[in-house]
Amino acid sequence: DAGVTQSPTHLIKTRGQQVTLRCSPKSGHDTVSWYQQALGQGPQFIFQYYEEEERQRGNFPDRFSGHQFPNYSSELNVNALLLGDSALYLCASSLGGQGYGQPQHFGDGTRLSIL
Amino acid sequence: AQSVSQHNHHVILSEAASLELGCNYSYGGTVNLFWYVQYPGQHLQLLLKYFSGDPLVKGIKGFEAEFIKSKFSFNLRKPSVQWSDTAEYFCAVLGSNTGKLIFGQGTTLQVKP
Numbered sequence: 667d668a669g670v671t672q673s674p675t676h677l678i679k680t681r682g683q684q685v686t687l688r689c690s691p692k693s694g695h696d697t698v699s700w701y702q703q704a705l706g707q708g709p710q711f712i713f714q715y716y717e718e719e720e721r722q723r724g725n726f727p728d729r730f731s732g733h734q735f736p737n738y739s740s741e742l743n744v745n746a747l748l749l750g751d752s753a754l755y756l757c758a759s760s761l762g763g764q765g766y767g768q769p770q771h772f773g774d775g776t777r778l779s780i781l
Numbered sequence: 782a783q784s785v786s787q788h789n790h791h792v793i794l795s796e797a798a799s800l801e802l803g804c805n806y807s808y809g810g811t812v813n814l815f816w817y818v819q820y821p822g823q824h825l826q827l828l829l830k831y832f833s834g835d836p837l838v839k840g841i842k843g844f845e846a847e848f849i850k851s852k853f854s855f856n857l858r859k860p861s862v863q864w865s866d867t868a869e870y871f872c873a874v875l876g877s878n879t880g881k882l883i884f885g886q887g888t889t890l891q892v893k894p
Binding site: 669697699707708709714724758769770773775 | 879
């Protein structure tokens with residue numbers, strides 16, 4: 667049973683650059699959510715994709731954007747990187763067709779470091 | 782504002798001791814409640830969840846949690862911890878009409894053998 671997979675595992679970028687992170691949901695899941703986890707903090711919700719559309723968004727600037735593909739996989743794009751974007755980025759998948767409230771299953775995350 | 786507060790940042794226990802981790806939330810509506818665990822080097826895993834019904838829910842590995850609506854609390858308990866329970870524990874809230882999971886800041890549990 668394939669769980670949530672994320673790539674790459676680690677990434678180093680410099681300020682001002684752009685980055686794309688990728689996520690494949692758990693088999694059978696159709697909804698993908700993205701979270702940012704700073705060191706020593708709990709994950710913070712960035713946005714959620716369902717049926718290839720952004721269904722809900724947290725308090726993140728427009729520099730953070732995403733996409734969901736027909737196979738339910740997803741990308742997180744961050745433009746004009748800032749030092750404060752250094753964090754662990756988590757992808758979580760769930761069953762969205764049954765409405766909100768379904769348990770979310772997490773991947774291992776991508777560790778993004780900004781120099 | 783919606784928020785989750787975990788009372789302890791770092792807890793150190795000896796094996797066989799009892800555990801209780803506090804969690805309080807602020808949310809104006811019906812909620813689903815979760816505890817997630819992150820073992821060293823692993824991804825976040827669902828420990829247990831509350832949607833409705835019996836406010837005392839049982840999860841994996843002998844953990845349980847009690848939802849007290851009047852106190853907006855969802856505390857995690859285990860009667861006797863093991864060294865393998867060393868991990869970070871996160872309480873999270875999901876509104877019934879939102880996909881936005883709100884996490885607490887986490888509690889690091891260290892169990893000494």
